[in-house]
Amino acid sequence: MSRNNLIYEGKAKILYEGTEPGTIIQYFKDDTTAGNGEKKAVISGKGVLNNRISEFIYRKLEDIGIHTHFIKSLNMREQLVRAVEIIPVEVVIRNVTAGSLSKRFGVEEGMLLPVPLVEYYLKSDELNDPMITEEHIKTFDWAIEEELEEMRRVAIRVNDFLAGLFLGAKIKLIDMKLEFGRLYDEEGNIYIVLADEISPDSCRLWDSETGEKLDKDRFRRDMGGLEEAYQEVAKRLGILNSNENVLNDRKGENSETNKEIKKKPNTKSGSKPKK
Ligand code: ADP
Numbered sequence: 001m002s003r004n005n006l007i008y009e010g011k012a013k014i015l016y017e018g019t020e021p022g023t024i025i026q027y028f029k030d031d032t033t034a035g036n037g038e039k040k041a042v043i044s045g046k047g048v049l050n051n052r053i054s055e056f057i058y059r060k061l062e063d064i065g066i067h068t069h070f071i072k073s074l075n076m077r078e079q080l081v082r083a084v085e086i087i088p089v090e091v092v093i094r095n096v097t098a099g100s101l102s103k104r105f106g107v108e109e110g111m112l113l114p115v116p117l118v119e120y121y122l123k124s125d126e127l128n129d130p131m132i133t134e135e136h137i138k139t140f141d142w143a144i145e146e147e148l149e150e151m152r153r154v155a156i157r158v159n160d161f162l163a164g165l166f167l168g169a170k171i172k173l174i175d176m177k178l179e180f181g182r183l184y185d186e187e188g189n190i191y192i193v194l195a196d197e198i199s200p201d202s203c204r205l206w207d208s209e210t211g212e213k214l215d216k217d218r219f220r221r222d223m224g225g226l227e228e229a230y231q232e233v234a235k236r237l238g239i240l241n242s243n244e245n246v247l248n249d250r251k252g253e254n255s256e257t258n259k260e261i262k263k264k265p266n267t268k269s270g271s272k273p274k275k
């Protein structure tokens with residue numbers, strides 16, 4: 001566990017002050033919640049798996065030119081990221097009907113959508129993350145038009161790329177939630193970058209052949225086997241060797257694989273929205 005100053009403790013992660021100004025350490029906990037904290041459990045090994053899966057995905061996204069907060073991996077549970085001003089809008093992008101979309105509109109789960117569907121939710125546990133429209137976002141100044149356009153454009157690109165990446169691992173990307181943040185440079189320019197995490201906590205992932213759920217719905221729906229499902233995702237993506245078992249090394253902090261992987265931080269990141 002990091003000894004740096006605590007900035008914030010959330011439901012699944014803790015943020016500590018980073019080593020350099022403008023950086024933050026994201027610590028992935030084993031705490032698991034659903035319904036915005038209504039249901040809680042501690043699932044050993046989950047934090048390690050999410051840290052590694054998210055780190056793997058953010059590296060791949062950086063490789064194709066998507067600007068993210070990710071700087072470098074620190075250890076099995078921690079990564080160094082750029083501190084951003086989080087935009088209080090959760091961008092959900094869906095390829096197949098499931099979850100709240102099915103519930104809200106009374107549509108069966110598992111129907112392929114003709115084109116990916118982008119939705120917005122207000123990031124507020126107190127209000128239970130209500131669905132909002134682009135008009136709400138602009139009216140209440142949660143983001144300006146150009147930022148909204150950028151978030152939508154990046155969400156579609158991330159979705160296209162990740163749907164292909166997961167399919168190569170025999171996993172269908174059903175839907176996911178993305179968070180974005182503002183990065184300011186010395187001149188006060190604002191850049192929009194992808195923040196938070198992308199993991200089986202924030203995506204719906206189904207086995208492409210059997211339809212088996214490999215994501216947090218296993219916890220939300222009391223199905224059990226969450227940690228094994230996350231481990232399966234990590235193995236299929238090639239993050240864990242087929243004989244490696246994060247769940248035996250419950251904490252993971254002292255693992256052999258706990259090596260620092262260096263990545264050159266970008267000084268300027270993201271696309272600059274026109275003001
Ligand atoms: P929650 O706040 O919903 O309980 P978490 O436990 O995942 O969620 O806490 C992580 C928090 O850190 C989230 O609120 C997320 O918006 C925020 N966050 C993610 N990335 C960054 C970043 N680069 N800079 C600042 N805040 C971030």
Ligand code: AIR
Nearest residue numbers: 099100101175176177201202203204
């Ligand atoms: N999500 C939304 N809020 C928090 C998270 N993790 C993710 C879910 C799912 C997608 O957003 O994990 O992948 C859509 O969720 P829902 O509940 O709106 O169907």
Ligand code: ASP
Nearest residue numbers: 011033034035036037038
């Ligand atoms: N409501 C969200 C979910 O079910 C967030 C949470 O409670 O952790 O994933």
